[in-house]
Ligand SMILES: Cc1cc2nc3c(=O)[nH]c(=O)nc-3n(C[C@H](O)[C@H](O)[C@H](O)COP(=O)(O)OP(=O)(O)OC[C@H]3O[C@@H](n4cnc5c(N)ncnc54)[C@H](O)[C@@H]3O)c2cc1C
């Protein structure tokens with residue numbers, strides 16, 4: 334058994350933990366990063382749809398259970414950089430209204446303890462840090478921003494531009510998806526990103542995706558005060574006799590048990606694993622789980638209501654990089670229905686190999702291969718509401734149990750219907766005009782697939798922050814109400830989920846909490862100077 338004390342321990346290196354490490358590294362404080370995974374191996378399989386989507390090569394082999402006790406194989410990834418190694422890098426801000434109470438068809442989406450304006454400067458910083466490419470002013474629902482995007486929007490390939498034109502003609506406001514990829518379209522021969530078709534869901538073989546590993550963890554490790562241990566699974570957090578501070582971080586590494594300690598301990602394991610860690614850390618002082626006097630830990634699990642919808646056309650869709658287009662016109666509703674519906678965007682281009690894993694119903698007269706060649710592959714997101722019965726718990730063997738009953742589905746149903754109707758109105762195909770889109774004739778050629786429970790990509794909400802310790806586990810700084818030196822900095826803190834992808838909010842919040850921690854440690858000035866020096870050196 335070895336023992337060592339640090340100023341700060343961060344558990345997990347994804348969007349939350351990685352970004353926080355980047356913020357704290359210049360402070361000179363001794364920082365230990367504990368990551369259960371290893372570095373993603375750089376190999377050709379990174380870009381193989383068979384290895385990634387069919388064989389699940391990089392996915393955890395862990396088995397969880399659903400509420401009826403059935404085994405669940407979660408689509409989640411344990412590596413340095415966390416799930417950002419695999420994400421689609423669509424980096425959205427929540428809307429300003431998402432921070433207040435919003436009435437939905439299925440109930441009320443609760444307000445956050447902080448306002449949009451408090452997070453705004455950190456959104457801007459996070460966008461710059463993660464090199465987000467975008468164009469302000471196109472999305473009618475976008476919240477105010479204090480600075481433009483630093484990098485130009487990723488252009489549409491011809492089929493997507495045609496769709497965008499059609500949507501505009503129909504009165505919509507399609508916009509360029511804000512994307513964290515290091516694409517330089519002006520000097521393509523020098524661009525780190527090669528604009529390939531295997532971005533969403535895949536690791537980037539050439540490390541041109543702005544993931545937490547490349548953008549945050551590697552630069553943080555340049556500082557001599559930052560140490561990373563991989564293969565370091567945090568099994569349990571133990572407290573002092575008073576229960577007021579974490580004193581021992583119990584790690585399983587290479588078959589041995591190691592104990593670490595720190596003045597500040599941050600759990601950034603992702604919403605499901607952070608909740609599981611606190612629940613596993615139950616003790617006499619914290620009988621329901623660490624920092625869980627409120628009984629909020631593990632509850633209010635949200636994961637968005639997501640569907641992949643393939644719209645089949647008579648013309649092929651030769652798009653390579655498909656994630657460039659989004660539509661938010663129905664985010665808050667429509668003239669006929671004044672309740673939120675959600676967000677429309679794209680997944681990476683699907684191919685026959687990937688489709689064989691998802692096994693959608695094959696449209697009459699089509700093969701999977703052909704469907705992959707002719708489809709526009711939409712990704713629809715609607716907000717699910719925080720229900721205390723939708724939760725993470727542990728079974729008798731300590732295995733994760735994920736209980737989830739979908740809610741607030743009417744908006745999503747209407748969003749799908751909207752898209753179906755819009756696709757029927759397409760007319761700018763120069764060969765087939767309106768009849769290019771097979772749905773025009775009322776045949777059900779839309780193959781809708783709701784993402785199943787194992788699809789936990791957008792997991793959030795399980796350790797909500799709030800002002801009231803009776804109904805939340807974390808305070809407004811994401812510090813546990815009941816444990817002075819424990820913070821949770823990942824997607825756990827969301828009191829509501831909005832209907833856009835969560836990662837940028839996780840990153841922005843990590844920067845915000847990072848500033849609070851620096852302030853608390855009296856290390857702000859040092860960190861600012863070091864950061865300015867680093868920025869100067871790079872520029
Ligand atoms: C295929 C896919 C596509 C996605 N696309 C997008 C997108 O386009 N845009 C977007 O905004 N979001 C996207 N997401 C979601 C996004 O990746 C997550 O919202 C984000 O990564 C969450 O950050 P996090 O810090 O909460 O958790 P993670 O990034 O998952 O990081 C958690 C880390 O903790 C580690 N860990 C867990 N338990 C322990 C333990 N006990 N001990 C030590 N370490 C531990 C894990 O290995 C991991 O590194 C996508 C996700 C997936 C899977």
Ligand code: SF4
Nearest residue numbers: 526527529532537541
């Ligand atoms: S090269 Fe570009 S498009 Fe391809 S995976 Fe990397 S970041 Fe994504």
